[in-house]
Amino acid sequence: MTDTTLDNTVPAARTSPFPLKKAAALGALLLALLAAPIAIGDQFISHIFITIFIFAGLSTAWNIVGGYAGQLSLGHAIFYGIGAYAGVMLMNMGISPWLGMFAGAAVSVVVAVAISYPCFRLRGPFFSLATIAFLEVFRVLALHLREFTGGATGLMIPLKFGWEWMVFRDRTPALLIAFGLLVVALAVAWWIRSHRLGFYLVATRERQSAAQAAGVNTVKVRLIAVSASAALTAFIGTFHAMYLTFIEPAAMFSLTMSIQIAMFALIGGLGTVIGPLVGALFLVPLSELARGWLGAQALGLHGFVYGVVLVLVVLFMPNGLMGILSRYLGNATPQRGTQSASVAATPRAAERPPIGNDILIADHLDKHFAGLHVTNDVSFSLKEGEILGLIGPNGAGKTTVFNMLSGFLKPDSGSVKVRTEDGSWQAPLTPGDFAAIGVGRTFQIVQPFAAMTVEENIMVGAFHRYRDVNDAREAARETAFRMGLGPWLHAEARGLTIGGLKRLEVARVMAMKPRILLLDEVMAGINQTDVRRAIDLMLSIRDSGVSIIAIEHVMQAVMSLSDRVVVLNSGQIIAEGKPQNVVRDPHVIEAYLGKEFTHAQA
């Protein structure tokens, strides 16, 4: 057995997630994209590039909501159209579109928040349907409010040329502006992804409950994402209106375009920063060229190709082109076999701190579900510095109690009180409240934030304590090494064995530096050697001053870990006390094995 980890020197941080090589490559690509049409000088080529930049920008902006946050909006053209109409309408009143852009963006943000907030609770396809419905409403309203929008006949911009009006005779300035907008969109997308907001968004998308338990305000972060996305989309809409010089409702509030910008992001790679750009680069020239060469005969051809490509991508490469690229560039996936070997024993302090006073009190908790009395007058307390085991046969209601101890369920009556660091008692209500007061919990069914590395998973917890990405990263690395996950910091979380995943779950919570830890069956499903190591780990956590409540079935663990044990059966507490005594209690034996069994043994 190799003891490689657990000296206290944590190896130096690896390079940041956007390493120099990648940034240089991207920069070179972008410069080439700008230089090529300027060098070629052909108007049609410039037009294609402008269209690429526009759609890449729109798609990048969409990806903030659709990719990072996972909310598949198929009505994003709402914001595009708002930007366009704001720009044109204000220009007709003599106001420069540069200002109109911001007016459009402001309106878009308001609309975005108003639409999204009630719709977030809708599951995937229905959220998409709702966005489509909203888009249709806007299109019809644009048609109807003729006095403002020109109705079906549309609106033309007054032909004023120059930088002030964003309208030019030559295509080059438009090229520059479009490129600039794309760069802005990419910058915003990159910034979000590499800072706390991005982590929170992905965590919310992957596993909302775990994110909430980590203290993430899942509604707020999504509203921020939606606002940023809407504003960017509106900017581009204003510019594009100037470029097209003529707008009308069907083209501005177009379902087809909404689908296209989502499509580019998927084909390029949802949730990556440059995926949408790659997708647009791949598909836009295809359609523009087809339209240019084949003309009217090609009507529908590019759309057909888009549709087919989309279906094929979904079926065969759901991670898009970026997914394929990153596989070639190599990502370390740990070999399953080697993991158990290097997880060393965790050294412990020679003495554990003494058990103190009550730190969490569950008071007469009661809960009914669909006519069943799942929790019946449950009262117990957790003392500071102790490990309390919560055991009971299948269906006894242990996880229900946990859910009430962490804000995921409200008890019908009774309360949960937690002692804060300064000694006062509070009754937290939501998962966020519990996280804020220092209660962390794991979940029985272990699922990592699949799209992230081990380090990033833990960072989601660390962000509860540290706003800055680098601080959070440092804290996550420390926690990873303490939990024995050091060697897998940069591996994809979903490649871990079940033992590793359970450790990761605990690591993420520990990175929040909780005072109280609720562990839900962390020993389940792991092999014997891992059980022993997990027991050592839990003891070291306890020694660091954390009070623990652990739901467990693995009796070996319960016996060696718990200071006290509470036994739950059919929603009621039937025994409480030292583990050796509880296990010999006839009521407990009866609950697990049946009354007649004990008699048969007698």
Added chain:
Amino acid sequence: MDTFLQVLASGLMLGALFAIVSIGLTLIFGIVKVVNFAHGEFLMIGMYLVYLITAKLGLHPLVTVVAVAPLLFLVGVATQRFIIQPLMSARDDHIQIFATVGLSTALINLALLIFGADIANTPPGGLRMPIQIGPVRVLLGQMIILLASAALVVGLRMFLQRTQTGRAIRAVAQNRAAAQLMGINVNRIYMLTFGIGAACVGFAAAMVAPLYPTSPTIGTYFVLTAFVVVVLGGLGSIGGAFAGAMIIGLIDSFAGFYIGSDLREVAVFGVFLLILILKPSGLFSERLNLSHVSP
């Protein structure tokens, strides 16, 4: 008063139209639990098929049902087998959404390629003939749609309630794992259901084509309303879809008349959004099928 009755009658006729288009959708959604964004394109394919057959063979549009419904059945089975089934275990919702959206886009543009953007008009075969019922006037074709949609509802319910296969379909919808334990081949049931749902749309197409112009994008016009109907009526409830369709038809008709014909869509979608946000289980389902709301 006469005007009111006419608007009412138009609303009911419209409702029947929406019903006959939506029934297949609610069946698919209720059983397979997939939102098929390409549902409107199934209708569009059906309508083009009706057009082609009547144009080439000179048959009466209603007769084409004999060919169109089975053909659409096959389209439905193929969609389930080759597009939906491989994706059923996908953890992310967006995979399925994009797949059917992609299919929809591909089909619309395929139609554009083949038929062009021009409108194709199926010969009405006498179905545009107006019938006078008291103060109210409706088209013969509309009455047929009303009767057909009612018949479809009754027929489907009898199939689902009384036959072993129908029961198997309901079993799969209620508890997929338990259904497997009964010996039911779940994948085959999904294919059958998708096929039946698509065939219902084919059935609808034969009656809609004589009354409405066919174009590649005609599906988009109907599908959004179909989704509204399905959500309103409760996902998976066929009777609910019928009732929901009637309500939407009436809303559409009355909004069109009293508010303005260009705002009728706003009224319909406004109702949709209100339902989604306030009462997502729909107006008619007793059991909460909340598979479209996050816990």
Added chain:
Amino acid sequence: MLRLEGIHAGYGATTILHGISLNVQAGEVVTIVGANGAGKTTTLRTVAGLIKPTAGRITFEGRDITRLPAHEVVDLGITLIPEGRQLFADMTVHENLLMGAYRAEARAKQKDTLDQVLSLFPRVRERLSQSAGSLSGGEQQMVAIARGMMARPRLLMFDEPSLGLAPIIVQQVFDVIDTIVRTGATVLIVEQNVFHTLKAADRGYVLENGEIVLSDSSDALLTNDHVRQAYLGI
């Protein structure tokens, strides 16, 4: 009749069974006991075809059924009465029973089987036209067992039939199981409630952390300390 050899199985990344081997002879009643999480339900679900083993072999009456999909396993005559009843809640009791007779062999004899089964379960007969979801836990368990029997199975498997039921009802359930056993059926029961199941069975296996640690006649197991150890760690 049924033989498992070296079966490894689990869910996704988790391996629950680490190479278990057991067998059930025709006409026998065999039980698997073990603590929660030991892998009892996983074992049954693997035999039923709901889970594909990653290694090992399952044979039934000489046929290799390791890779068969669940519905084909049912066709061969293996019926699982799942944990937690899993009735079709929106269907009537009668419809649930009819669904039980879905497999071809059972469908042909549907009417007769229904009569036989209902004579064993008079309370179920009373509730035929009631919606299954409206029944009490004990009644649902009876319907679930009746539904299982409608398939005229060669091997009948029970997954924790006493789960969530009051002790009096548990007694009734096991009385019914006794009756079934006396008809000469081949039965495999998985249970947390050790006493009843060991009384009903001929032989038992003790499962601990995904491995078989003990295999003996049920009478021997009733007095064996290891059983208590497996459940309570003492």
